[in-house]
Structures are given as C-alpha cells and as structure tokens.
Amino acid sequence: MSDTTTPGPQTVTRVPRETAASEEAYLEVTDLQVQFPTADGLVRAVQGLSYSVPLRRTLAIVGESGSGKSVSSMAVLGLHDRKVARISGSIKVGGREVVGMSDKDLEGYRGGDAAMIFQDPQSSLHPYFTVGDQIVESYRAHHSVSKRKAKDRAIDMLGRVGIPNPRRRVDQYPHEFSGGMRQRAMIAMALVNDPKLLIADEPTTALDVTVQAQILDLIADLQRDFGSAVVFITHDLGVVAEIADDILVMYAGTAVEHGPVNKILGEPLHPYAWGLLESIPALTGEPQPLHPIPGSPPSLLAVPSGCPFHPRCEFKDRVPGDLCTTLKPDLISRTSDHGRTSRCHLKDPDRIFEIDVLPRLP
Amino acid sequence: MLLYILKRVLSAISVVIVTLVASFALFFLAPTDPAGVICGPRCTPDRVADIENSLGLNKPALEQIGSYMKGIVVGREYSAGGTVQHCDAPCLGYSYTLGQPVTKLLAQALPVTISIVIGGAVVYLIVGVLAGTIAAQVRGSSLDKAVVGTTLFVQSIPYFVFALIVALYATFLPETRYTPFLENPLTWASGLLAAWLCIGVTNAAAYTRYSRASMIETLGQDYIRTATSKGISRRRVVYRHGLRAGLTPVVTIFGIDLAFQLTGAIFTESIFGLPGLGQLTLRAFGQYDLPVLLGGVLVGSVVLVLMNLVVDIAYTILDPRVRLG
Numbered sequence: 001m002s003d004t005t006t007p008g009p010q011t012v013t014r015v016p017r018e019t020a021a022s023e024e025a026y027l028e029v030t031d032l033q034v035q036f037p038t039a040d041g042l043v044r045a046v047q048g049l050s051y052s053v054p055l056r057r058t059l060a061i062v063g064e065s066g067s068g069k070s071v072s073s074m075a076v077l078g079l080h081d082r083k084v085a086r087i088s089g090s091i092k093v094g095g096r097e098v099v100g101m102s103d104k105d106l107e108g109y110r111g112g113d114a115a116m117i118f119q120d121p122q123s124s125l126h127p128y129f130t131v132g133d134q135i136v137e138s139y140r141a142h143h144s145v146s147k148r149k150a151k152d153r154a155i156d157m158l159g160r161v162g163i164p165n166p167r168r169r170v171d172q173y174p175h176e177f178s179g180g181m182r183q184r185a186m187i188a189m190a191l192v193n194d195p196k197l198l199i200a201d202e203p204t205t206a207l208d209v210t211v212q213a214q215i216l217d218l219i220a221d222l223q224r225d226f227g228s229a230v231v232f233i234t235h236d237l238g239v240v241a242e243i244a245d246d247i248l249v250m251y252a253g254t255a256v257e258h259g260p261v262n263k264i265l266g267e268p269l270h271p272y273a274w275g276l277l278e279s280i281p282a283l284t285g286e287p288q289p290l291h292p293i294p295g296s297p298p299s300l301l302a303v304p305s306g307c308p309f310h311p312r313c314e315f316k317d318r319v320p321g322d323l324c325t326t327l328k329p330d331l332i333s334r335t336s337d338h339g340r341t342s343r344c345h346l347k348d349p350d351r352i353f354e355i356d357v358l359p360r361l362p
Numbered sequence: 363m364l365l366y367i368l369k370r371v372l373s374a375i376s377v378v379i380v381t382l383v384a385s386f387a388l389f390f391l392a393p394t395d396p397a398g399v400i401c402g403p404r405c406t407p408d409r410v411a412d413i414e415n416s417l418g419l420n421k422p423a424l425e426q427i428g429s430y431m432k433g434i435v436v437g438r439e440y441s442a443g444g445t446v447q448h449c450d451a452p453c454l455g456y457s458y459t460l461g462q463p464v465t466k467l468l469a470q471a472l473p474v475t476i477s478i479v480i481g482g483a484v485v486y487l488i489v490g491v492l493a494g495t496i497a498a499q500v501r502g503s504s505l506d507k508a509v510v511g512t513t514l515f516v517q518s519i520p521y522f523v524f525a526l527i528v529a530l531y532a533t534f535l536p537e538t539r540y541t542p543f544l545e546n547p548l549t550w551a552s553g554l555l556a557a558w559l560c561i562g563v564t565n566a567a568a569y570t571r572y573s574r575a576s577m578i579e580t581l582g583q584d585y586i587r588t589a590t591s592k593g594i595s596r597r598r599v600v601y602r603h604g605l606r607a608g609l610t611p612v613v614t615i616f617g618i619d620l621a622f623q624l625t626g627a628i629f630t631e632s633i634f635g636l637p638g639l640g641q642l643t644l645r646a647f648g649q650y651d652l653p654v655l656l657g658g659v660l661v662g663s664v665v666l667v668l669m670n671l672v673v674d675i676a677y678t679i680l681d682p683r684v685r686l687g
Contacts, residue, residue: 077591079587108593109593110591111592115592118584118587124584124588125585126589126606126607127607127681128607128680128682129603137589138594173682175682175683186588189588
C-alpha cells in the first residue's frame with residue numbers, strides 16, 4: 001500500500017531544533033487501546049494508537065473533541081479507573097511499562113517521572129487548599145523533606161514560572177489568582193519534581209489569547225531548562241505551529257497522520273488534516289466563508305467500518321472499489337518522505353493536496 | 363469576619379423576637395380559654411376571674427407581651443394560690459400545672475435533650491459519613507448496592523417502631539436513665555447508650571446517602587484528578603482532598619437536622635422515659651400549660667437560629683472562598 005512509485009520532489013526545508021529523530025524515545029506508546037464498557041455498549045475511545053517522544057522534543061496531539069486525545073494521555077499517566085476502563089497495548093516511559101502497573105508503583109510514577117498540566121486551572125486546583133499547600137504536597141509525595149524545605153521549593157517554583165511576589169502568593173488560595181496565574185501555579189506544581197515527561201492537556205484553552213502566548217512561551221522555556229519530553233494536546237493549530245516539533249493527528253480514536261510539524265501543517269497527506277487546514281479562517285484579504293468539514297465526528301460506540309473518516313471524506317471516490325468502507329488503512333509512510341506516516345488509501349495524496357486542496361486554502 | 367459574626371448575631375436576635383411575638387399572639391390571642399382549662403371542669407366564674415387576673419389574661423395583649431418581655435430581661439412576680447412567687451430573670455413565665463417557673467423546667471430538661479441529641483449525632487455522623495464515603499468509592503459494586511439497600515430498609519422503618527424495638531428487645535444494653543454528665547460521665551454515657559444507638563442508626567442511613575451522593579460528585583471533580591496525578595495515595599486523595607469538599611453540603615444538612623432534633627426528640631424521650639424538652643412540651647400541650655409551651659417554642663427558635671449561625675460560620679472555616687474580609 002505504500003507509495004514508492006511517486007518520487008516526491010520534497011526537500012527538507014528546516015529541521016526544527018536539533019535533529020532528534022535518532023534519539024531514543026522516552027515515551028513509547030505501542031498499539032494502545034482504551035475502551036469503556038457502558039450500558040449503551042463498548043466505547044472504543046482509543047484504538048491502536050502508537051507514537052513515541054524523545055527527551056527535549058514536543059509532540060502535539062491534535063483532533064476534534066472526542067477523538068481520543070485526552071483519553072490516551074490520561075492512560076499515559078495511569079489516570080483511568082481500572083474498574084471503568086479497559087486498557088491494552090503498551091505504554092513505556094523511560095523503559096518502564098505503565099499499562100498494568102501496580103497502584104503502588106503508579107503512585108511513585110505519577111507526578112514524579114511524568115506530570116500533567118490540565119486544561120482548566122480553575123477547576124483543576126483544589127479550591128480549599130492554598131496554592132503553596134498543593135505544590136508542597138506534590139513535592140513531598142516524591143521527596144522526603146520537611147514542610148519548610150518543601151515550601152521553599154514551592155516558592156522557588158512559583159518564582160520560576162513567573163509569578164510575582166511568590167513568597168506572599170504561596171499562601172493564597174486559587175480563587176485569589178487570575179486565570180493565567182492559576183495556570184502558572186498549575187505548571188509549577190507539575191514541574192516541582194523535575195518530571196522527564198510532561199503532558200499538557202489543552203493548557204491554554206481556558207485562557208485569553210495574550211495569556212495563552214505567555215503560557216506557551218513558559219512551557220517552551222521550561223522544557224529547554226528541564227529537558228523533558230512534552231506531549232501537548234490541543235485543537236488549536238496556531239498553538240501547534242508555535243510549540244510542537246511533531247504532530248499526531250487523531251480521528252475517532254486512531255492516529256490518522258504523524259510527522260514533523262512543518263510537513264503536516266505545510267502539506268498534509270490525510271483528507272482530515274486537509275479539512276482542518278481549510279477550516280482555519282483567513283485573517284487577510286476579503287472575508288471568506290469558512291469551509292468546515294461536513295458532518296460530525298462519529299460516535300465511539302459505533303465507529304464506521306473501514307477508514308473511520310470515510311463518511312465525511314470528499315475524496316472517497318478517488319479510491320478504487322469500496323476499499324474505504326471495508327478496510328482500515330495502516331498508518332504508514334505514503335510518500336518518499338519516510339519521516340511521516342498517514343492512514344489513507346489515496347494513491348497520490350501529495351498531488352491531490354497540491355491540485356485540489358492548496359488553491360482553496362486561505 | 364468579626365463584623366460578619368456580629369451582623370449575623372443581631373439578625374438572629376431579631377428573628378427570635380419576631381418568633382416570640384408571633385407565638386405569643388398565636389397562643390394567647392387565639393380564641394381559647396386557658397384560665398378555664400387550668401381551672402378544670404368544676405370551676406366557678408370567680409375562680410376563673412382570679413386565674414385570669416393572676417395570669418394577666420384580662421389585660422390588653424400588648425401589655426401582656428410587654429410584661430413577658432420585661433420578665434425575660436429583669437424578672438417578674440406572679441401570684442399563685444394567694445402567695446406571690448418571684449421569678450428571676452430570664453423569666454419565661456410560671457407553670458401553674460407544675461407550680462414551677464418555666465425557666466427552671468427548661469433548664470432541667472434541656473441538658474437531657476442535648477445529651478441525647480449530641481451523642482446520637484456523634485454516632486450517625488461517624489457511621490454515615492464513613493459508610494457513604496466508602497460506598498462512593500466503590501460505586502456500582504455489590505458493596506455499594508448493599509449499603510444503599512440497607513439505608514433504604516432502615517429509612518423505611520418508622521422511627522418510633524425502631525425505637526420501641528430497641529427499648530423492648532435490646533435488653534443487653536445498659537438500662538436507660540439520665541445522669542447529669544458532671545455527676546458521673548460514665549453512667550451518663552451508659553444510661554443514654556440505647557437512645558444514642560436509636561438516633562444514630564436511623565439517622566446514619568440518611569447521612570450515608572447524603573455523603574455518598576456528595577462524595578460521588580466530589581470524586582468526579584477535576585481537582586481530584588489533579589490530586590491523583592501528583593502521585594499521592596488513593597486514601598489521601600479521598601480523605602484529604604475529597605472529604606474536605608464533599609463534607610460541606612453535609613455540614614449544612616447537619617446544622618438544620620441538629621436544630622430540629624434538639625427541639626423534637628419527643629419519640630426518643632417518651633419511649634425511653636427521659637425527662638427532656640420533648641416530654642416537657644408534650645405534657646404541656648396535653649395540659650394546656652401555655653407558659654411552658656411558649657418557653658419551649660422560644661428555646662426551639664433560639665436553637666434553630668443558633669445552629670444556622672454555627673453552620674454559616676463553619677462554612678467560612680471549611681471553604682476559603684466564603685471567608686469574609
């Protein structure tokens with residue numbers, strides 16, 4: 001199925017930061033499945049997801065709501081309730097297997113080697129405890145130090161994430177912080193134990209645009225200092241362009257495209273990614289009507305047969321036969337560029353993109 | 363904070379005064395004949411007039427309320443059976459059927475009721491909150507279903523039936539008798555054990571359900587997920603992060619419940635023969651002893667208002683977001 005007959009005239013334009021493709025993966029997810037048995041049937045939230053992230057690299061996972069971005073990342077931190085979620089496959093973090101890890105090992109792993117920044121700092125910080133208390137608790141969960149030492153560390157971290165007057169702020173409650181400051185506190189809490197893996201689940205969605213930019217800069221800066229691997233979950237392609245090295249596009253619980261950020265945003269190979277680019281409003285020239293992807297994401301209770309995107313795909317008729325409705329394509333390299341993979345039956349996606357999609361983009 | 367409490371206390375006092383005037387009006391201005399009832403069936407008009415005179419029933423209503431209020435502040439005198447009785451402040455009237463000042467009767471009955479209710483509350487709070495929290499953690503499991511089923515069963519039994527069963531069959535428990543706490547704390551506790559268990563078990567069912575519902579909601583909150591992601595133990599997540607927030611609504615219900623129980627432990631007191639507030643007012647009701655009834659209503663309203671105040675203050679301690687500057 002891989003297309004080796006069309007030599008792509010692609011030249012590598014720019015390699016982001018250091019070449020890291022050969023670096024060893026710190027996080028390695030292989031064939032991850034997350035399912036939730038419910039009264040209405042089995043919800044297949046994540047199906048056969050594989051990706052890896054080395055240290056000092058940022059992977060952005062993008063997709064619509066319900067595409068499995070958050071569910072897969074919560075699985076990486078072992079945050080799913082065992083009684084509710086069925087998880088199979090493998091998640092290796094620094095060589096340790098997270099799937100099936102005992103509760104005791106999970107406690108040591110969560111917040112220590114891997115930490116998470118959540119979407120809405122308003123609801124993700126405990127309203128009844130001071131910000132300092134919450135950071136101290138996180139630190140002392142992994143370091144046996146006195147409360148005083150831990151508090152000094154909390155003050156230090158608050159200062160590092162750019163909170164002015166941390167010595168006073170440490171004793172305040174989350175409701176006394178502004179939205180941006182709250183997210184900074186959240187980041188301080190996540191980074192207090194120098195995690196090697198940081199998962200940021202839409203950390204800027206609940207914030208206004210100017211604060212968003214500050215938070216993105218902060219995460220990028222801290223990543224440089226701490227040298228962590230970062231998984232950045234978002235549905236904002238502008239954020240992706242700013243922060244990510246690689247992108248994983250998810251649809252209906254599976255990865256449909258994976259590769260370096262400039263490639264995926266510049267010339268994506270999957271019709272769903274094309275749809276995403278087309279739905280970005282143009283901010284220059286005459287106002288143009290938006291081109292949303294027709295239809296809506298499928299229910300994870302009944303994922304469409306074959307390629308899950310086929311009911312919404314406008315290029316389905318370019319694939320011979322009923323391949324799209326019967327066979328789920330593999331996530332493999334489809335052009336001469338082997339650094340990127342996509343999950344689509346189209347024979348010459350790069351040409352279709354150039355001829356049919358590119359002219360429509362703003 | 364202090365200003366807030368002061369404001370609340372002032373408004374509490376005004377509520378009590380309004381309750382007092384309203385119940386005074388209801389009891390004394392209603393088309394009843396208290397003097398005739400006190401006097402009994404074989405009564406002469408002279409004697410009725412005499413009683414009315416001593417009770418002040420022949421005076422204008424406003425003056426009656428006025429002298430009642432004055433009695434609370436400075437005390438007053440009553441003529442009973444020819445002799446003049448002095449009633450010290452706070453004087454809540456004089457019971458002719460018992461021949462004692464109402465204040466003294468209430469002062470004897472109140473500690474009994476408080477002992478019964480507080481002891482019971484300790485039992486149902488501990489049992490209820492713990493069972494509810496455990497059930498919330500294993501929501502949907504057979505243990506959870508067993509807990510919910512048990513609470514339904516216990517709640518379906520009428521309280522007086524339950525209390526009667528305990529009083530009649532739980533003979534292994536120490537005999538129920540009230541001893542003042544200061545006299546002997548041990549006999550105080552053993553004498554009230556049966557009553558505590560009664561109140562405790564029946565109310566624990568309700569508190570299990572409140573805590574379970576509240577904890578299920580709390581454990582689904584984002585900040586609980588955050589706490590888990592820090593790598594602290596599940597126990598710490600549930601009991602430090604969850605219970606702190608999950609208890610807040612339970613505290614509200616508890617304050618109101620406690621106030622009602624303090625004024626209405628009638629079943630428990632009657633069945634176990636404990637001379638508390640409920641028994642006192644019940645007897646007063648049967649004998650048409652208006653001063654005692656009025657005193658009971660007054661104590662009830664004070665307790666209710668006080669408990670609401672305590673709940674509001676507890677809120678500001680529990681939840682930093684309602685702390686006032």
